[in-house]
Amino acid sequence: xxxxxxxxxxxxxxxxxxxxxxxxxxxxxxxxxxxxxxxxxxxxxxxxxxxxxxxxxxxxxxxxxxxxxxxxxxxxxxxxxxxxxxxxxxxxxxxxxxxxxxxxxxxxxxxxxxxxxxxxxxxxxxxxxxxxxxxxxxxxxxxxxxxxxxxxxxxxxxxxxxxxxxxxxxxxxxxxxxxxxxxxxxxxxxxxxxxxxxxxxxxxxxxxxxxxxxxxxxxxxxxxxxxxxxxxxxxxxxxxxxxxxxxxxxxxxxxxxxxxxxxxxxxxxxxxxxxxxxxxxxxxxxxxxxxxxxxxxxxxxxxxxxxxxxxxxxxxxxxxxxxxxxxxxxxxxxxxxxxxxxxxxxxxxxxxxxxxxxxx
Amino acid sequence: xxxxxxxxxxxxxxxxxxxxxxxxxxxxxxxxxxxxxxxxxxxxxxxxxxxxxxxxxxxxxxxxxxxxxxxxxxxxxxxxxxxxxxxxxxxxxxxxxxxxxxxxxxxxxxxxxxxxxxxxxxxxxxxxxxxxxxxxxxxxxxxxxxxxxxxxxxxxxxxxxxxxxxxxxxxxxxxxxxxxxxxxxxxxxxxxxxxxxxxxxxxxxxxxxxxxxxxxxxxxxxxxxxxxxxxxxxxxxxxxxxxxxxxxxxxxxxxxxxxxxxxxxxxxxxxxxxxxxxxxxxxxxxxxxxxxxxxxxxxxxxxxxxxxxxxxxxxxxxxxxxxxxxxxxxxxxxxxxxxxxxxxxxxxxxxxxxxxxxxxxxx
Numbered sequence: 001x002x003x004x005x006x007x008x009x010x011x012x013x014x015x016x017x018x019x020x021x022x023x024x025x026x027x028x029x030x031x032x033x034x035x036x037x038x039x040x041x042x043x044x045x046x047x048x049x050x051x052x053x054x055x056x057x058x059x060x061x062x063x064x065x066x067x068x069x070x071x072x073x074x075x076x077x078x079x080x081x082x083x084x085x086x087x088x089x090x091x092x093x094x095x096x097x098x099x100x101x102x103x104x105x106x107x108x109x110x111x112x113x114x115x116x117x118x119x120x121x122x123x124x125x126x127x128x129x130x131x132x133x134x135x136x137x138x139x140x141x142x143x144x145x146x147x148x149x150x151x152x153x154x155x156x157x158x159x160x161x162x163x164x165x166x167x168x169x170x171x172x173x174x175x176x177x178x179x180x181x182x183x184x185x186x187x188x189x190x191x192x193x194x195x196x197x198x199x200x201x202x203x204x205x206x207x208x209x210x211x212x213x214x215x216x217x218x219x220x221x222x223x224x225x226x227x228x229x230x231x232x233x234x235x236x237x238x239x240x241x242x243x244x245x246x247x248x249x250x251x252x253x254x255x256x257x258x259x260x261x262x263x264x265x266x267x268x269x270x271x272x273x274x275x276x277x278x279x280x281x282x283x284x285x286x287x288x289x290x291x292x293x294x295x296x297x298x299x300x301x302x303x304x305x306x307x308x309x310x311x312x313x314x315x316x317x318x319x320x321x322x323x324x325x326x327x328x329x330x331x332x333x334x335x336x337x338x339x340x341x342x343x344x345x346x347x348x349x350x351x352x353x354x355x356x357x358x359x360x
Numbered sequence: 361x362x363x364x365x366x367x368x369x370x371x372x373x374x375x376x377x378x379x380x381x382x383x384x385x386x387x388x389x390x391x392x393x394x395x396x397x398x399x400x401x402x403x404x405x406x407x408x409x410x411x412x413x414x415x416x417x418x419x420x421x422x423x424x425x426x427x428x429x430x431x432x433x434x435x436x437x438x439x440x441x442x443x444x445x446x447x448x449x450x451x452x453x454x455x456x457x458x459x460x461x462x463x464x465x466x467x468x469x470x471x472x473x474x475x476x477x478x479x480x481x482x483x484x485x486x487x488x489x490x491x492x493x494x495x496x497x498x499x500x501x502x503x504x505x506x507x508x509x510x511x512x513x514x515x516x517x518x519x520x521x522x523x524x525x526x527x528x529x530x531x532x533x534x535x536x537x538x539x540x541x542x543x544x545x546x547x548x549x550x551x552x553x554x555x556x557x558x559x560x561x562x563x564x565x566x567x568x569x570x571x572x573x574x575x576x577x578x579x580x581x582x583x584x585x586x587x588x589x590x591x592x593x594x595x596x597x598x599x600x601x602x603x604x605x606x607x608x609x610x611x612x613x614x615x616x617x618x619x620x621x622x623x624x625x626x627x628x629x630x631x632x633x634x635x636x637x638x639x640x641x642x643x644x645x646x647x648x649x650x651x652x653x654x655x656x657x658x659x660x661x662x663x664x665x666x667x668x669x670x671x672x673x674x675x676x677x678x679x680x681x682x683x684x685x686x687x688x689x690x691x692x693x694x695x696x697x698x699x700x701x702x703x704x705x706x707x708x709x710x711x712x713x714x715x716x717x718x719x720x721x722x723x
Binding site: 032035036039042043045046049050052053054057058061062065069078080081082084085087088089091092094095096097098099100102103106152156159160162163164165168169171172173174175176177178179180181182183185186187188189190191193199200201202203206236239241244245248268289293296297299300303304307316319320323329332333335336337339340343346347350351354 | 370371374375377378379381382385386387388389391392395403404405406407408409513514516517518520521522524525526528529532533534536537539540541544545546549552554555556557558559560561562563564565566567568569570571574583584585588589590592593594596597600624625626629650653654655656657660661668673676677680681687690691693694695697698701702704705706709712713716717
């Protein structure tokens with residue numbers, strides 16, 4: 001008798017565990033189709049999308065948890081963690097981890113990803129003139145961009161700490177962080193704007209002509225200097241990031257260490273290099289790596305400003321071009337993998353740092 | 361205290377150097393902001409800094425020539441003759457400049473050198489960018505030209521529809537995962553978490569080709585769901601890591617006593633952990649939101665160019681491509697796209713900064 005009810009229960013649970021996910025999938029599928037095909041006016045569309053997105057994700061967790069709560073205790077304890085991490089693992093696995101492996105695989109194949117070409121794509125990346133230019137420019141971005149962001153960020157952080165308008169200054173320097181690269185591209189295109197003739201509406205050319213110089217087409221004519229004009233945009237946008245973090249780190253230096261240095265007769269510059277820099281070296285390293293990783297992936301600025309023409313191509317824009325204009329999946333994948341190889345040291349540093357913290 | 365005195369003495373150097381840097385940082389945005397409110401003709405004929413007082417020609421009086429004046433023949437003004445070309449670009453006589461105000465109506469300006477500022481401001485650019493219908497602009501010669509607007513309103517709402525769910529979904533998923541990683545013990549926990557840490561810095565380009573293929577097969581290309589999932593996955597490592605750092609710091613006693621009272625993991629998470637994590641949730645949400653709102657590459661690849669789903673960054677990028685010299689449209693469009701991030705930035709600056717630091721400074 002008891003065995004019978006137990007069996008019934010198991011059956012019911014099995015059915016439930018099947019029905020709930022299926023029902024969930026069905027409902028969300030229907031909403032998805034409705035949203036895609038209904039052609040609602042933009043505002044209504046946005047509202048439905050927001051409500052669905054927010055409630056949908058909650059409903060998934062809620063329903064799965066509800067099913068698992070019905071299980072016997074022992075099972076519940078085993079399964080529940082996977083309900084909690086499941087969606088994260090599935091998403092990351094499907095959209096980030098496996099694709100990385102698949103891209104690696106594709107990088108050994110030709111344009112149509114059918115014939116195996118071995119390392120030919122990699123050889124091409126380092127010999128093809130366009131791709132080599134992209135690599136060179138990326139190096140330029142990484143060294144000059146990161147170098148300038150970190151140095152300037154540190155300088156501003158130290159200056160702001162002693163100035164009489166710290167908050168305002170920090171807000172101003174930090175503000176470009178909130179602006180999209182596309183909008184920043186428009187802003188800077190306007191600054192670099194060049195038109196033949198006497199009137200210049202671009203700020204840079206106006207300054208140059210005011211001092212009696214010849215107006216220049218900064219981003220399109222001056223090679224390879226035009227890369228520097230693009231890098232300036234990155235510096236404008238990312239210095240604030242470095243500054244905020246350095247500023248917090250500098251404020252974390254105990255006052256008595258600085259005071260001791262001053263009593264020993266060290267000047268402010270000496271204190272900066274002998275006390276502050278060593279003290280915040282950890283932060284310095286992590287900010288630098290973050291900006292390096294960010295710069296390696298730089299795409300939007302170049303795309304908006306020059307479209308990669310005039311020798312300003314970087315790896316990410318080449319990647320896009322190979323993929324969508326030349327339909328060359330092999331090259332595209334190889335370029336992505338080159339980027340990945342470039343960040344492997346950063347991944348290792350990250351993991352080592354993480355282990356040192358003793359998180360796991 | 362000689363040291364203190366010295367520091368006070370150098371304060372003005374600090375202030376002026378910092379002030380100078382701030383000015384440089386501010387000018388680009390300021391130029392865009394001012395330009396976006398100027399008439400199209402003004403933007404193209406003089407720099408935006410002309411709105412500030414400067415030495416320039418200011419109109420002292422206007423002369424209306426007889427309506428039947430032949431523009432091809434020498435034109436007589438106050439006893440002297442000029443050609444049409446001269447009057448078009450302005451000609452200086454005895455310290456006064458003669459220039460057409462409205463050539464068609466034979467209206468002539470007599471200008472003198474003096475302090476002036478071109479203070480013509482208009483909201484026409486914004487109307488043109490948002491409206492999407494045809495609109496008219498007055499050209500310098502007095503003629504009226506009809507131009508096509510851009511219809512930013514639609515892409516604004518599209519961006520809203522992309523950005524909000526693409527913020528809520530990963531933050532929610534990541535918080536659940538972070539809770540499990542921090543307070544539950546299960547096989548595979550360690551390896552999963554290490555992979556997430558490794559994925560923190562993996563460039564998302566690496567994933568684009570295969571994901572694009574999957575999306576094409578599943579019909580997710582160009583749909584909101586597709587781009588939400590993509591943004592969620594690309595943001596997840598950072599958000600999970602950030603939330604883990606916060607949730608794992610919560611006091612252990614809290615969980616133990618709640619378990620004693622018979623709370624399940626789910627209720628504990630939604631009633632206890634989420635409310636306690638509000639500061640962390642807020643800061644990382646802002647960060648993710650700004651990232652999604654400002655994104656260009658991911659939308660370019662997964663949303664494509666259809667106007668029904670196109671987001672603002674793409675709209676502006678295509679404007680730059682197709683109408684690169686229409687500065688009145690570009691500046692207004694760029695500023696519209698900056699409104700939301702700037703509003704978020706200025707109101708929630710504190711949280712934003714905290715989100716950044718949690719994400720960037722590991723340790």
